[in-house]
Amino acid sequence: MKKTTYDVVIVGAGTAGIMLARELGKFKQKVLVLERKKSLLEFSFKTLASFINLEEFGLTNYSVAQEIDFAVVHSKSLKEKVKVVGLTLDKVKLHEEIINSLDDDFIDIELGVHIKEIIADAENNYTAVKDKNGKEYTAKIFVDASGTTGVLSKKIGLIPKITDLATGVEYNAKYLGNDNEIHLLIGKDYKGGYGWVFPLKNKRAIVGFGTFDKIMIKGLKDNLNAILELPTIKKLVLKDNDIVEGGSIPITPVIDKFVSGNLVCVGDSVSQVNPIVGEGYKFIFESAIMASKVIHQALIKDDVKLLSVYEDQWKKRFETNYIRSKVAQKRIFSLTKKDFLIDVGLVLLKLRANKKNVETLSGEYK
Numbered sequence: 165m166k167k168t169t170y171d172v173v174i175v176g177a178g179t180a181g182i183m184l185a186r187e188l189g190k191f192k193q194k195v196l197v198l199e200r201k202k203s204l205l206e207f208s209f210k211t212l213a214s215f216i217n218l219e220e221f222g223l224t225n226y227s228v229a230q231e232i233d234f235a236v237v238h239s240k241s242l243k244e245k246v247k248v249v250g251l252t253l254d255k256v257k258l259h260e261e262i263i264n265s266l267d268d269d270f271i272d273i274e275l276g277v278h279i280k281e282i283i284a285d286a287e288n289n290y291t292a293v294k295d296k297n298g299k300e301y302t303a304k305i306f307v308d309a310s311g312t313t314g315v316l317s318k319k320i321g322l323i324p325k326i327t328d329l330a331t332g333v334e335y336n337a338k339y340l341g342n343d344n345e346i347h348l349l350i351g352k353d354y355k356g357g358y359g360w361v362f363p364l365k366n367k368r369a370i371v372g373f374g375t376f377d378k379i380m381i382k383g384l385k386d387n388l389n390a391i392l393e394l395p396t397i398k399k400l401v402l403k404d405n406d407i408v409e410g411g412s413i414p415i416t417p418v419i420d421k422f423v424s425g426n427l428v429c430v431g432d433s434v435s436q437v438n439p440i441v442g443e444g445y446k447f448i449f450e451s452a453i454m455a456s457k458v459i460h461q462a463l464i465k466d467d468v469k470l471l472s473v474y475e476d477q478w479k480k481r482f483e484t485n486y487i488r489s490k491v492a493q494k495r496i497f498s499l500t501k502k503d504f505l506i507d508v509g510l511v512l513l514k515l516r517a518n519k520k521n522v523e524t525l526s527g528e529y530k
């Protein structure tokens with residue numbers, strides 16, 4: 165399909181953009197996805213861990229690298245196993261599966277298009293987005309799915325222009341641990357952040373380190389190399405290459421304003437990544453599906469005021485849980501530089517019911 169007028173223009177073909185396009189295609193809405201990268205499968209990091217149920221999102225186990233039964237939380241001197249139902253996923257395969265399922269009778273994708281601004285008419289209706297070469301793309305409804313860039317959400321003030329970010333760096337390394345365990349590591353050695361080891365296929369794993377601390381960000385690779393020397397990590401992984409992957413997620417207070425007129429925002433462009441362990445996929449897929457239904461209704465009823473229903477539904481589903489996760493995140497990171505208090509935290513984890521620990525880790529409080 166190649167048309168000059170579209171029902172929806174989506175800026176960004178990442179997690180949120182492709183899921184939203186898939187769902188709008190099912191509703192037979194004409195969609196144009198604009199992506200600044202030259203390839204849909206080019207990423208700055210390639211592994212995910214998630215509590216996701218793939219079937220719930222109409223996905224197969226094609227992208228599964230490992231099925232996870234335990235999240236092992238490590239302090240400097242203690243560890244505690246939490247029984248979980250989780251997965252590690254190959255991000256390239258996951259995106260490949262979604263992209264292959266797009267209905268190309270309804271979805272067009274243009275690569276190498278860098279959107280810079282959104283244009284409004286005298287009545288404040290958005291009429292087009294404009295790329296860096298001045299080309300305009302028109303539609304009835306626009307979506308910002310541009311991730312941490314937030315190219316439109318920041319422009320219209322739904323999210324602060326300068327957003328705090330948590331930044332992570334990782335290596336793909338040889339794995340020495342159990343295939344069904346992911347490892348989360350906290351304490352002074354992780355310098356205002358936390359470490360992780362996620363097993364993949366063939367005794368490989370991702371070992372990473374992320375921090376909220378702006379001062380640490382400059383030296384992240386050195387800090388990653390330093391944590392590889394820690395005894396706990398040495399028992400789990402062996403570095404055999406120097407390729408660093410990574411990226412950033414937004415850290416904001418919980419945001420609940422995602423719509424402005426005929427502009428809808430989904431994903432990291434409005435900080436929809438879960439605050440507790442930075443799990444984005446499961447939550448952003450759900451938000452994109454929620455948004456798709458509301459956009460469909462707004463289009464068939466020709467009433468963009470209906471788009472605000474997406475905000476109401478999101479608040480109902482996520483707001484309380486996100487606020488609790490935010491509180492838990494603050495508590496954990498205020499303790500993270502004090503190893504003794506982290507040990508105490510682990511003892512408390514041991515004493516608590518497993519169900520409660522899963523709730524804290526997954527950010528899904530029942």
Ligand SMILES: Cc1cc2nc3c(=O)[nH]c(=O)nc-3n(C[C@H](O)[C@H](O)[C@H](O)COP(=O)(O)OP(=O)(O)OC[C@H]3O[C@@H](n4cnc5c(N)ncnc54)[C@H](O)[C@@H]3O)c2cc1C
Nearest residue numbers: 176178179180200212213279310311411412431432444445
């Ligand atoms: C290091 C790291 C590890 C993570 N680990 C996990 C994990 O284990 N599990 C998990 O669930 N989540 C994880 N996340 C979080 C998850 O990856 C994100 O929350 C999620 O990908 C955000 O989706 P999004 O669609 O909002 O943004 P993205 O997936 O980043 O997509 C945004 C897209 O918009 C494009 N774009 C940006 N600006 C423009 C523009 N101006 N014009 C056109 N296109 C543009 C970008 O090129 C990109 O393709 C991790 C994040 C990081 C950084």
